[in-house]
Amino acid sequence: xxxxxxxxxxxxxxxxxxxxxxxxxxxxxxxxxxxxxxxxxxxxxxxxxxxxxxxxxxxxxxxxxxxxxxxxxxxxxxxxxxxxxxxxxxxxxxxxxxxxxxxxxxxxxxxxxxxxxxxxxxxxxxxxxxxxxxxxxxxxxxxxxxxxxxxxxxxxxxxxxxxxxxxxxxxxxxxxxxxxxxxxxxxxxxxxxxxxxxxxxxxxxxxxxxxxxxxxxxxxxxxxxxxxxxxxxxxxxxxxxxxxxxxxxxxxxxxxxxxxxxxxxxxxxx
Numbered sequence: 270x271x272x273x274x275x276x277x278x279x280x281x282x283x284x285x286x287x288x289x290x291x292x293x294x295x296x297x298x299x300x301x302x303x304x305x306x307x308x309x310x311x312x313x314x315x316x317x318x319x320x321x322x323x324x325x326x327x328x329x330x331x332x333x334x335x336x337x338x339x340x341x342x343x344x345x346x347x348x349x350x351x352x353x354x355x356x357x358x359x360x361x362x363x364x365x366x367x368x369x370x371x372x373x374x375x376x377x378x379x380x381x382x383x384x385x386x387x388x389x390x391x392x393x394x395x396x397x398x399x400x401x402x403x404x405x406x407x408x409x410x411x412x413x414x415x416x417x418x419x420x421x422x423x424x425x426x427x428x429x430x431x432x433x434x435x436x437x438x439x440x441x442x443x444x445x446x447x448x449x450x451x452x453x454x455x456x457x458x459x460x461x462x463x464x465x466x467x468x469x470x471x472x473x474x475x476x477x478x479x480x481x482x483x484x485x486x487x488x489x490x491x492x493x494x495x496x497x498x499x500x501x502x503x504x505x506x507x508x509x510x511x512x513x514x515x516x517x518x519x520x521x522x523x524x525x526x527x528x529x530x531x532x533x534x535x536x537x538x539x
Contacts, residue, residue, distance in 0.1 A: 302389050304398065311395070311402040315372050318379075324371070325410065328364050332357040332414050340425035348426035351436065354418040355502070358440060361414060363469075365444060366451025369403040370464045373455025373529070382538040392534050400452050400526075407448040411441060435504030443498045450494070450522045456529025459536070472521065491516045 315321045335356050340348060373396075376382035389395055422428060451468055458464040472494055479489025489496065490513060497513045500506050506514070 301391070304394055307389055307394055307398040308401055311372065311398040312405060314375060315368065315402055315406055318371075318375075321368070321371055324364065324368060325406075328361060328410055329413060331360045331364075333417055335360065336417055336421040340421050345427065348422070349429040349431045350418060350422045350426065351432040353421050353426055354415060354432060354440070357414040357418050358411070358444060361410065362444060362447055365407050365410065365448045366454070366468050367465055368406060369400075369448045369451025369453075370455035370461060370468065372399045372403045373452045374459055374461045374464060375399075376538075377459040378461045386538055393530070396456065396530050396533055400449065403448050403452050404445055407444060408441075411444055433504050435506070436502070437504075439501040439504045439506065443501045446494075446498065446518060446522060449526070453522050453524075453526035453529055456533055457525040459529075459532065492520055493517065494521045 316325060336353055339353065339356055376385050385395060386392060422430070451464075454464045454468040455461070458467060476489070476493050476495055479485045479493055491497070494517045497510070497517045500510045501514060
């Protein structure tokens with residue numbers, strides 16, 4: 270029995286094969302899904318779910334409440350723009366990694382892996398899109414925190430605009446590092462609760478161990494992500510500080526990101 274094929278070139282032109290098993294060429298044009306479309310899909314998925322949407326709402330609400338409470342009850346001399354911004358971004362440093370974790374584990378906890386990796390079989394592009402989407406959303410949230418801090422400084426603060434360019438850039442870089450750490454731990458464990466607990470407990474446990482055990486204090490100066498980002502927040506980075514930051518980021522971000530990416534590339538989707 271022969272199979273009739275349409276000669277319309279906009280559908281599926283036949284270029285060869287037998288009557289029973291025709292051979293079909295790909296449609297003309299750019300093959301595969303454009304990366305921009307994948308990035309848009311990953312960014313949309315981060316806020317389309319109730320968990321992602323409420324996470325953004327909770328972060329914004331906490332930042333506003335912290336600013337309002339400090340303006341009302343805090344010491345007036347400390348209510349400068351830099352002081353208010355540091356207060357607003359303090360909860361963000363703890364919650365933004367959760368956004369990265371949720372983005373990285375979506376396919377494995379919401380059982381959408383078959384759909385995602387069927388539409389885009391090149392899993393490396395999906396991983397890159399997830400990381401960039403998490404960073405982009407973090408920048409948006411940080412911009413909202415900056416605007417809220419500026420408004421609080423005008424309304425009830427000292428009116429001093431004392432934030433230096435180095436401190437501002439360091440603040441942005443530090444928060445993006447924490448977000449990328451969340452993505453890395455999410456890819457490493459591929460389980461949202463486990464990744465959240467790990468990203469919160471493991472660095473804290475390491476910080477306590479380096480402070481309590483004298484033999485680990487020297488290593489803690491290079492491998493404690495919280496301590497090496499302190500001069501980054503203050504905009505007081507030197508050569509040694511950059512080296513310590515690079516070492517800590519390599520251990521707490523790049524290493525789990527590499528292992529997690531390998532797991533995603535090789536793991537069977539069920």
